[in-house]
Amino acid sequence: MGVKIGEGKFFERVDKGINDKFMRKAVKEAQTRLEGRKTQTTEEMGNWEDWRDLSEEIRQHTLENLDYYLDQFVENVAKQGGHVFFAEDAAEANEYITSVVKKKEAKNIIKSKSMVTEEISMNEALEELGCNVVESDLGEWILQLDDHDPPSHIVVPALHKNKEQIRDTFRDKRKYDKSSDPNELAQFAREQLRKDFLSAEVGITGCNFAVAESGTVSLVTNEGNARMATTLPKTQITVMGMERIVPTWKELDILVSMLCRSAVGQKLTSYITGLTATKEEGDVDGPEEFHVVIVDNGRSKILGTQFQSALQCIRCAACINVCPVYRHVGGHSYGSIYPGPIGAVLTPLLEGYDDHKELPYASTLCAACTDACPVKIPLHELLVEHRRVIVEQSGKSSFGEKLAMKGYAYAASNPSVYKIGSSSAPSFIGHVAKGEDGHGKGPGPVKLWTDIRDLPEPTGDTFRKWYVNREKGGGKS
Amino acid sequence: MKVSLFLTCLADVVYPASVGKSTVEILERLGCEVDFPKKQTCCGQPAFNSGFHRESRDVAKHMIKTFEEAEYVVSPSGSCVTMLHEYSKLFSEDPEWQERAKALSDKSFELTQFIVDVLKVDDVGAEFHGNVTYHTSCHMTRLLKVKEAPMKLLENVKGLKFTELPNKQQCCGFGGTFSVKMVPISEQMVNEKVEHIEETDAEVLIGADLGCLMNIGGRIERQGKPIKVMHIAEVLNSQA
Numbered sequence: 001m002g003v004k005i006g007e008g009k010f011f012e013r014v015d016k017g018i019n020d021k022f023m024r025k026a027v028k029e030a031q032t033r034l035e036g037r038k039t040q041t042t043e044e045m046g047n048w049e050d051w052r053d054l055s056e057e058i059r060q061h062t063l064e065n066l067d068y069y070l071d072q073f074v075e076n077v078a079k080q081g082g083h084v085f086f087a088e089d090a091a092e093a094n095e096y097i098t099s100v101v102k103k104k105e106a107k108n109i110i111k112s113k114s115m116v117t118e119e120i121s122m123n124e125a126l127e128e129l130g131c132n133v134v135e136s137d138l139g140e141w142i143l144q145l146d147d148h149d150p151p152s153h154i155v156v157p158a159l160h161k162n163k164e165q166i167r168d169t170f171r172d173k174r175k176y177d178k179s180s181d182p183n184e185l186a187q188f189a190r191e192q193l194r195k196d197f198l199s200a201e202v203g204i205t206g207c208n209f210a211v212a213e214s215g216t217v218s219l220v221t222n223e224g225n226a227r228m229a230t231t232l233p234k235t236q237i238t239v240m241g242m243e244r245i246v247p248t249w250k251e252l253d254i255l256v257s258m259l260c261r262s263a264v265g266q267k268l269t270s271y272i273t274g275l276t277a278t279k280e281e282g283d284v285d286g287p288e289e290f291h292v293v294i295v296d297n298g299r300s301k302i303l304g305t306q307f308q309s310a311l312q313c314i315r316c317a318a319c320i321n322v323c324p325v326y327r328h329v330g331g332h333s334y335g336s337i338y339p340g341p342i343g344a345v346l347t348p349l350l351e352g353y354d355d356h357k358e359l360p361y362a363s364t365l366c367a368a369c370t371d372a373c374p375v376k377i378p379l380h381e382l383l384v385e386h387r388r389v390i391v392e393q394s395g396k397s398s399f400g401e402k403l404a405m406k407g408y409a410y411a412a413s414n415p416s417v418y419k420i421g422s423s424s425a426p427s428f429i430g431h432v433a434k435g436e437d438g439h440g441k442g443p444g445p446v447k448l449w450t451d452i453r454d455l456p457e458p459t460g461d462t463f464r465k466w467y468v469n470r471e472k473g474g475g476k477s
Numbered sequence: 478m479k480v481s482l483f484l485t486c487l488a489d490v491v492y493p494a495s496v497g498k499s500t501v502e503i504l505e506r507l508g509c510e511v512d513f514p515k516k517q518t519c520c521g522q523p524a525f526n527s528g529f530h531r532e533s534r535d536v537a538k539h540m541i542k543t544f545e546e547a548e549y550v551v552s553p554s555g556s557c558v559t560m561l562h563e564y565s566k567l568f569s570e571d572p573e574w575q576e577r578a579k580a581l582s583d584k585s586f587e588l589t590q591f592i593v594d595v596l597k598v599d600d601v602g603a604e605f606h607g608n609v610t611y612h613t614s615c616h617m618t619r620l621l622k623v624k625e626a627p628m629k630l631l632e633n634v635k636g637l638k639f640t641e642l643p644n645k646q647q648c649c650g651f652g653g654t655f656s657v658k659m660v661p662i663s664e665q666m667v668n669e670k671v672e673h674i675e676e677t678d679a680e681v682l683i684g685a686d687l688g689c690l691m692n693i694g695g696r697i698e699r700q701g702k703p704i705k706v707m708h709i710a711e712v713l714n715s716q717a
Binding site for chain 2: 363
């Protein structure tokens with residue numbers, strides 16, 4: 001799939017999102033539900049802010065010492081018979097993964113949910129080999145059946161679909177003949193997926209956290225599918241972003257709790273799985289062969305820059321669940337598998353500005369995201385930082401804007417110029433205040449403003465005039 | 478106590494005298510001596526948030542100089558005061574200016590914050606009759622962390638019938654240049670805000686930031702709805 005999704009220009013995607021009444025209702029309801037649950041489970045901790053501070057510290061410490069912890073993790077995996085591969089980019093990762101699959105002569109592959117495998121287009125690479133790749137996360141499975149509809153949320157990928165649409169997809173693709181009742185739909189998915197779990201020769205997972213001290217891969221799900229995908233197939237491949245490391249089980253404990261509470265408002269999800277190496281003698285389940293693919297794909301370029309804190313992300317989507325922009329435009333408008341505030345920060349870092357230049361501006365900087373983040377990524381500040389880079393380094397800001405900002409700064413640092421502008425403003429505003437029949441009137445930004453809103457009517461004196469008169473009068477009016 | 482008023486460019490240039498006048502009158506009633514440094518302009522936020530940091534540094538220097546002699550700087554805007562607090566970050570490589578920026582930030586307060594936290598007053602003796610609701614602006618609550626002060630002051634206004642705004646934490650869609658760069662998104666956001674205001678049956682929407690009020694009020698006007706928008710200074714300055 002790759003990071004970039006969807007066709008068309010940013011504002012075309014936004015228009016499509018805004019006009020999708022169903023999607024918007026679904027997003028609003030999901031935001032209310034997820035945010036409500038999150039508030040409940042975080043408030044009951046009593047000292048949520050202390051936990052955020054601690055989690056930030058853990059993530060910062062890990063990133064500052066990432067080479068050390070990665071080494072430790074790799075050593076511990078290798079010591080227990082696992083294979084580790086460092087992939088610099090998507091192509092290297094896919095080359096390694098396909099080579100393992102080829103060697104196993106595997107045809108059937110079962111997957112648990114993983115954003116990084118979407119990022120590197122792993123499914124497509126395996127399908128090219130002739131493999132049958134099945135997503136086992138229910139949301140991802142629905143999207144896969146529906147002709148690879150892209151995810152619109154990093155935790156709830158099929159958030160934009162309702163149960164009737166899901167019933168139709170099941171009916172068209174899998175001859176489903178029952179109702180849109182969620183229980184019946186889930187039961188059908190279980191039955192369908194069961195045979196895929198049993199027939200898979202290779203199981204592929206993502207990785208929520210990798211524990212350096214023990215070489216363990218930890219996975220968080222509510223469906224138990226990751227556990228099935230790592231116990232039934234004989235070969236397991238785990239694909240992880242290079243920043244998904246925790247030093248010890250102590251930090252894992254804290255961050256898993258922060259993830260579950262922030263993502264879905266649960267103290268813990270139904271399944272927290274810790275997988276260390278291959279199965280031992282006497283074990284009934286577990287893989288005989290274990291591979292970990294550690295993916296860089298642009299991450300090491302972010303390390304050591306002013307954007308490093310973006311790598312603290314634990315992919316909980318709390319920022320997405322409170323974002324008022326996401327609320328109205330939905331995930332697909334962002335044109336990236338990573339939507340919402342973290343997506344607007346991360347996507348240009350991974351992919352460059354060319355295809356994603358609007359994303360840093362798709363925020364009011366209301367800071368709801370920054371407040372929601374369990375690891376304290378200053379998301380709104382990073383969006384401003386992107387804007388600064390666009391202006392100062394990439395030269396991608398428009399000539400008009402540059403001119404306007406230079407003019408503004410000149411006026412705002414020279415009171416005599418500011419005074420000329422301010423004294424003529426009221427008559428100008430009076431002229432354009434109401435627009436024309438609901439359409440904007442006036443130059444540039446003023447026209448855009450009055451497209452949808454009126455300007456205040458300049459009635460009575462300005463403050464300066466009132467103040468000066470009062471001073472002249474010598475007394476207080 | 479000597480207070481210098483930082484009016485903000487919206488109250489200075491776009492709006493008539495009322496907000497600034499109310500601010501001065503409330504502060505004087507509470508025993509402050511208020512002056513208005515006439516060289517003041519804008520806090521620089523439009524340039525800063527658009528990524529034009531060199532330009533906003535020029536504006537910041539001008540504002541730092543303008544208010545250097547002030548004992549306290551008080552402003553009827555949480556967002557603009559937040560920007561004054563950001564100045565020291567702009568001068569991370571210039572210790573001299575950073576220190577001067579920090580001095581400004583330490584003595585700068587949003588109006589309700591100043592009344593409640595510095596003057597230690599919860600009741601300004603105002604009287605205002607009507608059904609009202611209050612919009613909690615984002616920068617004031619999340620960045621400046623002023624949440625309680627406006628509520629405390631409104632609670633003590635005689636005659637006020639207050640209904641809390643549903644989804645009050647949600648941004649109104651102003652966002653400075655966002656309001657003109659991302660018009661279709663901003664429109665949806667402000668529409669939802671207006672819907673929630675209507676749900677409260679309020680005749681008056683009160684707010685503490687003219688940016689938000691200009692956005693919400695402008696949309697209300699355009700839709701022809703009978704809801705008035707007032708700055709909290711105007712409400713706190715109302716007498717029977």
